[in-house]
Amino acid sequence: MSAASEHSTSLAELRRRIADLEGRLPFKAQFGPAPATAANPQGPDSFLKDRPPDGRAQAEGFEAEPPGKGGSDDLAARCPLGLETLDRLFQSGNSLSGSGLKVGALHEVVSSESRNAGALSGFGLALLARLLAIRPGPVLVVQDIRATQESGQFHGAGLLDFGIDPARLIVVRARKLEDVLWCLEEGASCSALAAVAGEIQGGERLVDLTASRRISLRASRSTVPVILLRHGAAQEPTAAVTRWQISPAASKAPEFLEKAPHAGLGAPAWHIDLTRNREGRPGRLTVEWDHARQTFAAPAHSLALDRGSSLRPDPAPAAGQLHTLRPAG
Template sequence: MSQLIALRRAIAALEPPDIRGAAGLFGFGLADIDDALGGGLKRGALHEVFARRTMDAAAAEGFGLCLALRAAGERPIVWARQDYSETEAGALHGEGVAAFGGDPDRLILVRPRDATGVLRAANEAARCAGLGAVLAEVWGTPKTLDLKASRRLSLAAASSGVTLVMIRGGAEPEASAAMSRWSVAAAASTPLEANAPGPPAFEAALLRHRAGVAPKSWRVEWDRDRLVFAAPLPRAVVPVPADRPARAAREPLMRRAG
């Protein structure tokens, strides 16, 4: 309960509730995907990201963060993350958020003990129109995360215009009110000059879309400088300097509610 109270205080300090996010869609920044989706994914809706295998949990987290960054713009992001996810996929670090091009200072991390706490925090945060996006990370298949719970989350997101991304590790897709459902696995990235590690890469499969978009798979990389998804390059390239400095060295690395 203290986590939820702290979250309420944190989001109360944000923009007034009548300031809503931009209506409509947010794109991937990659024409092949955006065209297939009719322009992008719906704002103010629930979207699910499933790890294809247990070992792909970190990839699902990264892909979910990318979606949140695309949806949020310059506004804050709340990430409600079940404690067990840290055991399975490792802890979140500000340096990692910065490596994806995000600003750790605009990330509010909430760490509920169980799935029930994650759902409560996500529902509370999704009603705050001052936020850019909400990430809700749940491990396994808890009984509390059923069709009714997903409907509550969808209604909360629709009421504020805030995009909600549900990250699922160690779980199989089941009935939900999500607007879209994705399966994500890690992919080999294109190496940079001198065989340096390349950008994050994903095998992303659209499993379901409530608007009737046909299932399809893509292999994509994440451009942290432009905050867009990109098609993998066929050869190594010289990295282009970011147009803004990384925020990894700044304190605090991320705000934590509670």
């Protein structure tokens, strides 16, 4: 099978999967849409059973009230990141109720250098882990092949460390950027998805204000969050609600236990520069990922390399004092 045939087959399979999630036929010629009632819900039943109460109205065909009307924002509109300092950047008014990352919007995570691909991918997985904790359904991941050549492929054990079940991922690798954008738009329109994640390499002319606005509008209608990872990208104008500039930070040394296994690596840590935040204010801080609680946390203080010893003599006296040395012999 040629490369063109494989590419066509993968796109056809993606169309079929999205159509199956939306509860419709994957062809242009299809029957009229059935009414979305409680007796005939849209989408696969396995994803609707565990849907939280705030999403039940949409699953039964009723329009949910937009955020800010008829009550405060709830988990259907916000995703708390677990760290008060970070969630405070999205604070609305004088209270933290409803603070957190906006769901149903486009969020852009960028790095100025491609060598920071590990830090960028790790922070993107952390955001997905927080979203998957409150939203049912699978995640559509659309990757540009050039980005995977730089940042690598997914690893099952690493995903589990972040609290992400690999079985919930639908991974699509596209050779053309046009196909990446098309997949992101189609995924952002599917309300049965928990989230959509895209990964591209470098600053691309096609990822402009028009293309990002199309994705953002579809995400707002379906309430599906879209995370766009951009390796080695410049500060270009887009329609993203937030833009996160990510760079790696030094991790705390692991705690070595005498009679138990321990982690050989420290917790992932990042320097975050939230340069755009249309739902709050920008900010700059350093955070790390807590694997045990599956949430963002404040970085712990580094351990001293030399803790000293009680068997050693007292340290040298302060400078500026004159001491007489006893001659040898």
